[in-house]
Amino acid sequence: MTETPHPLFTRHADTLERALTAITERGYWSAYPESPSPRVYGETAAADGEAAFRSYLTGKFPLDQPGTVDWVATEASPFGIDLGVQYPHADAETLLAAAATALPGWRDAGPQTRVGVCLEILARLHAHIFELANAVHATSGQAFVMAFQAGGAHALDRALESLAYAYREMTRHPATATWEKPAKGEPLRMTKTFHVVPRGVALAIGCNTFPTWNTYPGFFASLVTGNPVVVKPHPRAVLPLAITVRYAREVLAEAGFDPNLVLLAAEAPGERLASTLALRPEVRIIDYTGSTEYGDWLEANARQAVVYTEKAGVNTIVVDSTDDFAGMCRNIGFSLVLYSGQMCTTPQNILVPAAGISTDQGHKSFDEVAAGIAGVVGKLTGDPARAVELTGAVVNDGVLARLNEADGVGEVLLASRTVDHPTYPGAVVRTPLVAKLGADAVSTYGREWFGPISFVIATDSTTHSLALFRQTVGEQGALTASVYSTDETVLDATETAAIECGVHLSCNLTGGVFVNQSAAFSDFHGSGANPAANAALTDGAYVASRFRVVQSRR
Amino acid sequence: MTETPHPLFTRHADTLERALTAITERGYWSAYPESPSPRVYGETAAADGEAAFRSYLTGKFPLDQPGTVDWVATEASPFGIDLGVQYPHADAETLLAAAATALPGWRDAGPQTRVGVCLEILARLHAHIFELANAVHATSGQAFVMAFQAGGAHALDRALESLAYAYREMTRHPATATWEKPAKGEPLRMTKTFHVVPRGVALAIGCNTFPTWNTYPGFFASLVTGNPVVVKPHPRAVLPLAITVRYAREVLAEAGFDPNLVLLAAEAPGERLASTLALRPEVRIIDYTGSTEYGDWLEANARQAVVYTEKAGVNTIVVDSTDDFAGMCRNIGFSLVLYSGQMCTTPQNILVPAAGISTDQGHKSFDEVAAGIAGVVGKLTGDPARAVELTGAVVNDGVLARLNEADGVGEVLLASRTVDHPTYPGAVVRTPLVAKLGADAVSTYGREWFGPISFVIATDSTTHSLALFRQTVGEQGALTASVYSTDETVLDATETAAIECGVHLSCNLTGGVFVNQSAAFSDFHGSGANPAANAALTDGAYVASRFRVVQSRR
Structure with missing residues (x-):
């Protein structure tokens, strides 16, 4: 060079x-x-x-x-x-x-x-x-x-x-190379x-929550x-x-x-400029974060472009057992409260055996586990001034509509509350809703409820939890998954399930790291291996197809 | 590790x-x-x-x-x-x-x-x-x-x-990494x-010519x-x-x-097994070499898979001038004879100014350039025993049909001949056909004639040649291109055109390297940047999307 x-x-x-x-x-x-x-x-x-x-x-x-x-x-x-x-x-x-x-x-x-x-x-x-x-x-x-x-x-x-x-x-x-092939007489x-x-031209389509x-x-x-x-x-x-x-x-x-x-x-309102741009022959790369419906549309229709999408999924937690019950509840509860569940990485489904789990505080029934998590959410959102520094505000009416819909679903463990923002009188703030569901309610928890809505789901056993995990994440995708267990074989089985569903897994988070966080330079975000995203931040596949190599030899 | x-x-x-x-x-x-x-x-x-x-x-x-x-x-x-x-x-x-x-x-x-x-x-x-x-x-x-x-x-x-x-x-x-983030008190x-x-499962679809x-x-x-x-x-x-x-x-x-x-x-004959396999949900990667029509079909329909295709194109030579007229004719002629033009890298269109070119042997008219190339083809295929060691045999009836069709196209400079193979009495051997076309016959030379068929095309000037090069390669794609010129500005202009059409370029080949050859570890084959292929052998993009990384953190 x-x-x-x-x-x-x-x-x-x-x-x-x-x-x-x-x-x-x-x-x-x-x-x-x-x-x-x-x-x-x-x-x-x-x-x-x-x-x-x-x-x-x-x-x-x-x-x-x-x-x-x-x-x-x-x-x-x-x-x-x-x-x-x-x-x-x-x-x-x-x-x-x-x-x-x-x-x-x-x-x-x-x-x-x-x-x-x-x-x-x-x-x-x-x-x-x-x-x-x-x-x-x-x-x-x-x-x-x-x-x-x-x-x-x-x-x-x-x-x-x-x-x-x-x-x-x-x-x-290299930018240039010398090629010398042995031959009879002079080398070539x-x-x-x-x-x-x-x-060509790239199109980057931004989202509302993390622009x-x-x-x-x-x-x-x-x-x-x-x-x-x-x-x-x-x-x-x-x-x-x-x-x-x-x-x-x-x-x-x-x-x-x-x-x-x-x-x-x-x-301009109603212009659908993204779709117009996405179909133009000059546009050869598209990056998109948002709904599954529109992401799928882009993948199917913007055929002249390489399309990288991050879409919806059902992030899932498998609760099997823990040696830190309080830490587990604190950690999960905090994950639900942060930005009032509007992160693409917020857990939605929490799978817990109906017979309860063993913990450092002895056996905890299903209801005690659910109450432990809901209790943390309640506590973190109890004081409006502190609450809003965690929850922020509700990003749009779609989230409010889902909250209303969720109000009639399952057994509500913790209702969503409206909070008056101390600084911004016009703010729309809602605390997370946590509801209890049976494992048979898969038509409910088997799809994404984007926003401050989570379900604690009673399963027959951890084996059953893992089967539901494979089913829902396999079908709908997920950006995050986590598991709590003191049993290495359960951790390993969950890791195998996560590998086969192509979802990143966190194990036994009880401290200051939360499942919704992914750190640049270390954590991959999205895997491209399940329906929630066709790409990962950041791996070789994310960059390699954005250019081509054209060679000249003299 | x-x-x-x-x-x-x-x-x-x-x-x-x-x-x-x-x-x-x-x-x-x-x-x-x-x-x-x-x-x-x-x-x-x-x-x-x-x-x-x-x-x-x-x-x-x-x-x-x-x-x-x-x-x-x-x-x-x-x-x-x-x-x-x-x-x-x-x-x-x-x-x-x-x-x-x-x-x-x-x-x-x-x-x-x-x-x-x-x-x-x-x-x-x-x-x-x-x-x-x-x-x-x-x-x-x-x-x-x-x-x-x-x-x-x-x-x-x-x-x-x-x-x-x-x-x-x-x-x-790395297979594993330790993440340690400074925090108040103990690091995370x-x-x-x-x-x-x-x-998932990969499908590799082979071709007839280079299985x-x-x-x-x-x-x-x-x-x-x-x-x-x-x-x-x-x-x-x-x-x-x-x-x-x-x-x-x-x-x-x-x-x-x-x-x-x-x-x-x-x-089995007529089974269309490739299409059946290609559409199965288990098949997540497809590699294909063959016709543009089927490659396009795979790209459009096997949407569950990453599809790598190498298809047809119009490989092109721009002849502007040369300081080795004999070497140029020898080199181009040999390229046409090798495997009787059935390489995906064989040149098809040879663009030569109608007014002729300057060479080390003085000015050569368009007809002299065309005759020089055709003469080499004729000489290399004159003796049957030597000819068949270069031409091999005709791979299938499609090539024969195109040869028949080409016989009526333009002005034939060198007709295709049938050669009796000294060893294999049943062999189907044909020598290359070279025809002369006007620049206006783009409906003829603007598409691929796979097989021993090449056109020497009379253009208004090298500038015109480059415009036709951009047009035909831009629309139909190409795997190879080459240029002959003693003028650095022409070489550079051709290199720019090649970059913009996404085709690999060889300059002034007169010795023992031929435009149809691409050497592993040094030459890229296909660029993925024009319609002839959506991938290159081999770059990062060719391998990076064949797997995903799934992370587990504990």
């Missing part, structure tokens, strides 16, 4: 090197501090970030994209914050043409320069992390600290992880050049492999991605590239 | 290590000598291999597969060799059930053991290379030396390359296990990543893959695994 490294590559080479080590080792590592403390980010960072966020409200968002024909404002904050941000609105044709025009210069810049520029975008976003966190908080309904962590630091970690995978994949082969000699060629965390990995994996990215945010969570697009364009332009490599595709 | 290496891994560790280095460097390397000389393979190897081949003829092929209901014989040798080999015939249900039963033990053996066993299968096949070469020769119509090289040594090289990529991909992550600690989980070379990469990539493989050969080229299945099952059984990890799915 005679290429002189781009200054942005040189600037971030250490970060990249550390990230490359992290993805090889998959131990603990994080590049972006998750504590919003002034000791970490400085005394003024929080106030500056909030001010930057507030400056966007009820105005035109500063984006100088081509083809803007009008401005659209589609957000409604779960906290009742008056957003009213207006976003530029263009037709698909114009956006795709601008993206396609931007492609060749970015492709020809090569992997090293592209990763340098993308790392600078991450650094720029990190410098604006409080602004991002406020935007995620306001649009998703996540409590602020969670929005800062999941929507800020952890989203950036996932983005860096994805850049590291993509960079390693693009540099798996050729010089071969291997070009990394992007697929940055779920969008960044695909966004950065596509961009760094040479594909311009059109970002289509959820109409109710535009701001976090508009901010992202803004700073990405800023960095691209500063580095001498066409800023139209990154474009915001905000949509 | 505390795993004790499997003895077969230890036995082949050096080969694997060398292959892993080769795929990183992509210079020249080969593990299997391509010369069938007795000095390399021993005095008796050729005779022993031929005897082994002959022992199969007109009998029941020795395969103890489950569910055999009857025996089928569907082959007809292009050389007129009386084959009459009967293969076990079972229904799809039985084969898939047997494959699924074999999966867990193979999955649980882990990447290292699996790669050891697969390397032993390669060693076993290499020990039977003459037997394989005779089978490829007899069924494909390739001359013996080519069958030995492409169907034996090079096929094994491509297989080893694919094993190396898959092994590297499976071991990209977990042990994480990352399981490599196969997708081993085109099947081995997908076959071994699927098998080593833990997927049982059902091999569905082309009905006219069963024997090479039956031999492969036989020795693979032998090695698997010796190593203590279920031999049903590899199964032959021979079909």
